[in-house]
Amino acid sequence: MKRWMKLATGIAAISLATAGCAGSGGSGEAPASNAPQQISGDLTVWLMTGSAPDTLTSALHKEFQDANPGVKIKYEIQQWNGIQQKLTTALASQTPPDVIELGNTQTPAFASESVLADVTDSVNDFNGAQWLKGLKDSATFDGKQYGVPFYAANREVLYRKDMFEQAGITTPPASNDEWLAAIDKLKTKFGSDPEFQPLYLPGQYWYAYLSFLWDQGGDIAKADGKKFKSTLNTPEAKAALEFYKKLVDASGTKAPKDNDEANPQQSGIYGGGKVAMFIGTPGEVATAAKTDPTIKDKTGAFAVPGKSAGKSAPVFLGGSNLAIPLNSKNQAAAKAYIKLLSSQKYQTEIAKGGFVPGTSTDISALSSDPYASVMAKAAQNGRAVPSSPNWGNVESGQNPLKDMLTAYLTGAKSADQATGDANSALDKLLAGS
Known part of the structure; x- marks a missing residue:
């Protein structure tokens, strides 16, 4: 993975x-x-x-x-x-x-x-x-x-089964509301530990944002002939951004708001035993087990929840x-x-x-x-991400989605400003600029 x-x-x-x-x-x-x-x-x-x-x-x-x-x-x-x-x-x-x-x-x-x-x-x-x-x-x-x-x-939510059980969570969350409710229960049970995090969620985890964006009915960009036009300034994109912030704020995650899931490596943080959930790939459990060999048996998985009960959010393949x-x-x-x-x-x-x-x-x-x-x-x-021949410019350069997430989560920009600026920047990259 x-x-x-x-x-x-x-x-x-x-x-x-x-x-x-x-x-x-x-x-x-x-x-x-x-x-x-x-x-x-x-x-x-x-x-x-x-x-x-x-x-x-x-x-x-x-x-x-x-x-x-x-x-x-x-x-x-x-x-x-x-x-x-x-x-x-x-x-x-x-x-x-x-x-x-x-x-x-x-x-x-x-x-x-x-x-x-x-x-x-x-x-x-x-x-x-x-x-x-x-x-x-x-x-x-x-x-x-x-x-x-x-x-x-693709990604899923990996979680500590033992922590869920102790917090009285009998079934994995199957909607955004249930996910937030699970975070509250985990905070109630383990919140006295200042190092505890119900959900570890870095500020620039744009792959996670994609699930929320698609779940809201939005998209990164739309085909316009052979070209693509960014659609990051839509109401759906803003709703996804707001839900991302709701998760971050509710969980009180200590993950950096100006970096992604690889910096620091989130599986290593999870392996430290103070995190109940993170969004990752199955292979990251093995990485976490290098820190704590027992964590594999303690870990379960559920699909990234969607806004509608019982319907998981789309995921990036x-x-x-x-x-x-x-x-x-x-x-x-x-x-x-x-x-x-x-x-x-x-x-x-x-x-x-x-x-x-x-x-x-x-x-x-x-x-x-x-x-x-x-x-x-x-x-x-x-x-999939847009099948633009210039998509490499997005991932290898100054990724506008990362900038958008950090700007909104830190309060540097409003949702309108963050999505508008990201939309303009993405348009330039998809055009090959």
Whole structure:
């Protein structure tokens, strides 16, 4: 989980310097042919470290080569450090790999540079009827499909079961009102300890804000042709901002208002034993257990509550897509490979690894995990950030959502000022300024 979060929080903007760098293709579409394509030759596959266990890829490659004896697979595991530049260089060449794994916030940027094959006509071959909308959207650009969901993960509320029990909370909160009521009960029970925090919530945790924004019916930005216009100054965005502040004020969290969940690492704070809840990914429980090995057995999970009772808030889906470079010399084999990897058989193996499967709605393999099962159910109501090729500018630079949250929580700006300024700043970034 720590690995995929790097994708969701640190994607750099992509810039391919010359118009001809995509090779002779340029249109972003795979060559069309009515004649049957023979699957043979070398197939170079780049997957990222930690994405697929060796047992999965060994079985996958054996099955693929048994069915296609004319194909030789060159499987190369890539490291996250430096992958942005390595992909940029490879995709601009005439000899890129044939199958690549991309972070789902990277995909629109590469698609806009016309270096990925358009796989719109092959979606059904990749089990497209079962794709979650949020995952499909992350691999869509200008109405066309340039990637196939591989896997995802999302946030949930992780909580101390023992503290809830002692505070008289018999069932996890299922609405915003119930969440606030649980905070009150926890304060009543443990509030005499000055270090206690019912909910640890950093001021710049914009991924949490997205859940509240979408739950209010708002969005970050709306498509305007091939461009996007920010919608952070809407009544829905202001309502989400006000609810965020209500949570912060009610909990009395000691988290910084001018930093995010990684600074300091919130799982480490939770592991210290003075926090009853935080919004995080299942993998953060293991990190907390490095501080307190007993905390894993004490921790439960519930979906981020929504404003309507019994309906959880939408969550941001972070993860990876599979794509075929436009200049791949073996696109027929690449499609066959992705077709097999996106099948129920191998997506079940992805789920067993603790991820939400990208091309399957069958999450039964996660049912025995108390954290992953909640995550997977919440993912059914998952969303993606705007599929703007300039989204990298938002995450790698001065993120307007972070500035907005800090300004409002500290009282430096009113809700109108904070959302208005963020809206203007986001518009500039999405326009490439």
